[in-house]
Amino acid sequence: QVQLQESGPGLVKPSETLSLTCTVSGASISSSTYYWGWIRQPPGKGLEWIGSVYYRGSTYYNPSLKSRVTISVDTSKNQFFLKLNSVTAADTAVYFCARGTMTTKHYWGQGTLITVSS
Amino acid sequence: QSVLTQPPSVSAAPGQKVTISCSGSSSNIGDNYVSWYQQLPGTAPKLLIYDNDKRPSGIPDRFSGSKSVTSATLGITGLQTGDEADYYCGTWDSSLRGGVFGGGTKLTVL
Numbered sequence: 001q002v003q004l005q006e007s008g009p010g011l012v013k014p015s016e017t018l019s020l021t022c023t024v025s026g027a028s029i030s031s032s033t034y035y036w037g038w039i040r041q042p043p044g045k046g047l048e049w050i051g052s053v054y055y056r057g058s059t060y061y062n063p064s065l066k067s068r069v070t071i072s073v074d075t076s077k078n079q080f081f082l083k084l085n086s087v088t089a090a091d092t093a094v095y096f097c098a099r100g101t102m103t104t105k106h107y108w109g110q111g112t113l114i115t116v117s118s
Numbered sequence: 119q120s121v122l123t124q125p126p127s128v129s130a131a132p133g134q135k136v137t138i139s140c141s142g143s144s145s146n147i148g149d150n151y152v153s154w155y156q157q158l159p160g161t162a163p164k165l166l167i168y169d170n171d172k173r174p175s176g177i178p179d180r181f182s183g184s185k186s187v188t189s190a191t192l193g194i195t196g197l198q199t200g201d202e203a204d205y206y207c208g209t210w211d212s213s214l215r216g217g218v219f220g221g222g223t224k225l226t227v228l
Contacts, residue, residue, distance in 0.1 A: 037217070039217075039219075046120060046206065046219060046220070046221045046222040047155075047163065047206055047208070047219040047222070048219070049208075049216060049217030049218065049219060051216075052217065060215060060216060060217075061216070062216050062217075063214055063215075063216060096162055096163070102150070102210040102217070103150050103151040103152070103153055103168075103169075103208070103209050103210045103217075104151065104153040104165065104168040104169070104208070105153070105155070105163070105165065105208070106165055106168070106174070107165075108162040108163055108164070109162065110161075110162050111162050
């Protein structure tokens with residue numbers, strides 16, 4: 001059974017870098033079939049796609065976040081990562097990692113709340 | 119403002135049927151498969167429908183999906199109180215070169 005688990009700091013100060021890890025179990029991140037992605041949800045609001053990475057390293061980012069986002073993968077650890085620079089209060093959200101295709105997210109992590117505050 | 123447009127809320131009585139619409143454009147729904155997700159309060163979204171009308175294993179046939187040109191529809195029959203949740207449509211936008219979601223629809227089972 002495919003499982004994804006996000007991990008991160010919980011609290012990040014404004015202007016700093018948000019760093020999250022998604023650890024995958026029950027599947028190999030090196031699978032050539034799937035993309036691995038990040039989605040976020042501000043409190044009380046809808047879903048926002050952040051970006052996706054293919055195991056070989058090719059990436060796609062939300063144009064509105066592209067200048068601040070980096071998504072990478074470590075196949076040896078079966079993990080992938082999100083870095084979001086220069087965060088503000090508007091980046092406060094529950095961050096989900098997911099596995100899927102370009103159009104579908106089949107499996108989701110439980111999500112982790114990241115609060116941006118001094 | 120979301121790229122895909124959904125009604126903010128819908129409601130129906132237990133046992134009845136409800137449909138949720140998702141409107142897009144030629145670069146997203148018109149060019150790619152649509153997926154639907156159910157999000158119960160405090161939980162992660164769960165895949166209900168993929169590739170416009172396919173159900174993952176374990177999703178009851180009370181849930182159905184369809185697509186026509188630049189719009190998609192989620193149908194739920196035999197409504198149960200446990201179906202009360204937020205529902206999101208999603209796809210890929212070929213022009214933006216990114217994933218897009220609808221703003222979400224809150225289903226109330228009266």
